Amino acid sequence: MKEKEVVVIGAGIIGLCSAYFLNKKGFNVTVIDNTDGSGNCSYGNAGFISPSHIIPLASPGIINQGIRWMTRSDSPFFIKPKLNSDLISWGLKFRKAATKKRVAAAVPLLNDLLMSSRTLTEQLLKEEDIDAGFNDKGIIVFCKTQQALDEETTIAERTIKLGQKTEILSAEQARALNPELDLDVLGGVWYREDANLTPHIFIEKFIDVLKQKGVTIKYNQEVSKITSNDDKNIDSIIVNGEKVVADEYVLAAGSWTRDLLKQLDIQLPLQGGKGYSFVLPNPKANLNTCAILHEARVAVTPMLHGLRFAGTMEINGLDLTLNKKRIDGIIRSITKYFPQYTKEDFKDIEPWAGLRPCSPDGLPYIGRTKGYKNLLIATGHAMLGVSLSVITGKLIAQLASNEVPEIDLTLLEVDRYN
Ligand SMILES: Cc1cc2nc3c(=O)[nH]c(=O)nc-3n(C[C@H](O)[C@H](O)[C@H](O)COP(=O)(O)OP(=O)(O)OC[C@H]3O[C@@H](n4cnc5c(N)ncnc54)[C@H](O)[C@@H]3O)c2cc1C
Structure with missing residues (x-):
């Protein structure tokens, strides 16, 4: 046939x-x-395979935080206000979805999908003999403030209830897992089911x-x-x-x-969510695990070709232009968490932008x-x-x-x- x-x-x-x-x-x-x-x-994303991401973007916290971020030109989340019917309708649906009830309904489904995909990804890489820098040491979410640590602990508790291996870390424990780095943080959460690869x-x-x-x-x-x-x-x-x-x-x-x-x-209903990334090919201090800088919403990934930093979510149609202020905002936040790094270390970076396909x-x-x-x-x-x-x-x-x-x-x- x-x-x-x-x-x-x-x-x-x-x-x-x-x-x-x-x-x-x-x-x-x-x-x-x-x-x-x-x-x-x-191609240029952070390469996380992250079962820990059980909370969808549309969640109650993002609405309050997002309104504060809207006023800052270097913020990690931004919706470009425009008289565009697709965007307005998407924004209203986003707001409607950002409730405790909707999130609670999404969490078990996302957990099933993410855990299943994590297992299948590892199987596929083995079966097809693909070496793409798969690293299963997990992701640590670094927090500088008590408020951030409390927020992250709430998510951590949810992942633990769902059976994921998750640990709350003191600053010392976080440093011990990444000994090359000076870390200016209060503590963190280590999501041990998470992994990463080098996407391109x-x-x-x-x-x-x-x-x-x-x-x-x-x-x-x-x-x-x-x-x-x-x-x-x-x-x-x-x-x-x-x-x-x-x-x-x-x-x-x-x-x-x-x-x-x-x-x-x-x-x-679909909008492009622009994000940026860049790579330090020879980082002066590297990480063993992946990291998320909680307050800055920046992802950091040790990859086969260097250390990649990725961040921002800018809802602005299909626009892929590089916004220097937001890229500078990412760099500034990195130096706050990792004091060994200065702005100078990023002078030769070649920023990349990509559009995440976002449902409300x-x-x-x-x-x-x-x-x-x-x-x-x-x-x-x-x-x-x-x-x-x-x-x-x-x-x-x-x-x-x-x-x-x-x-x-x-x-x-x-x-x-x-
Ligand atoms: C900064 C950043 C960091 C990220 N980090 C992570 C992460 O760590 N982990 C994670 O899980 N996700 C991450 N993501 C999200 C992830 O990269 C996207 O969800 C994913 O790449 C989307 O894949 P896709 O195949 O749907 O779309 P795309 O990769 O955009 O592919 C769609 C393809 O369709 C083609 N196309 C469009 N129109 C046509 C047409 N008319 N005819 C023919 N072809 C067409 C496009 O050219 C494109 O090549 C990140 C994204 C960004 C921007």
Whole structure:
């Protein structure tokens, strides 16, 4: 029997993981991307695989804190006020989702998804013999103030209740785990289930694996149109002006997914959440574990090619320009936690920006939409795209095979806002 053809739109980590599991299920898979693949959000991120991130971005704390941050030009979280109907509608939904009740409903689901993806990622790396600097020493959230330590302890207690290995650390204990660094902190929380990898090396090696398995990957090919028929089937897509036909289509175009779906009259609340990163190739003092600088919301990751710092969440459409003030804000905060570092140490950095695809409730969209029989959506992973990539790919392949997905996807339904 002829293999079913699947086209995956988007060669970010979500599209590639979907391709991997679809190929395993016996589909004939082609991945199409409108870039050379090296600039997308999946390349320059902090590389955390973090089961500890059980609290979605839309949570009660972020609303109060976010309002204070809005007035600062170097703050780590910012929503650009604009008269844009998509943005206004997204902001209202974000506010509505940021309640204790909604967060409480999301936490067990996120825990299941994150823990399952953590296990599957390690399995995939072993099975496919990919060395991407996988490090399972965990993430320490460093806190400078008692208020931050109390907030983080509340999250730590939730992860412990869910069965995760988590420890509250004194400043001395945090220093002992990272002896190269001078640390100016009050204490921290060590999330021991967390891990990290070097994302661009993972993607490059993963692409080789996919190609060897027979997946076709086409770069610099723009999907400009998706056409459907009265029968709620996607007929074809237009790629670089040419018609391409498949049995099934997976839309994993990151922050650009919303605009592609508008062609089908589908309104998907989604905003790009811009973040920055940069690398010190020869750090003067390195970390053993990953770190989060709590008050500054900066992620620090020891990677194969140096020490990466990443931060900010700027909701401002699809704008990828580098904002110097916010990048300087990240650098300033690093020097406060790590006094060995000065501004001078960062003078040669080459900042990178990426757009996290953000849904208003902080949960991804995984599934079919509006009854389209042969269209699957996989996006909205926000700060968890690496952490959730492998389970997302597996779920997409299960849905494409008409199997019951191994995790209940009700809260992730694509049409949950319609
Ligand atoms: C600073 C920063 C740090 C982060 N740190 C972490 C972390 O530590 N852990 C974690 O889990 N997540 C992290 N993230 C989030 C993570 O990087 C994203 O969630 C993830 O990369 C999203 O992957 P994606 O495949 O959905 O999108 P993308 O990587 O953006 O890929 C989508 C692809 O679709 C292509 N595309 C778009 N439109 C079209 C079209 N019309 N035709 C063809 N192709 C198209 C795009 O060019 C792109 O290549 C971070 C993000 C940032 C910005």
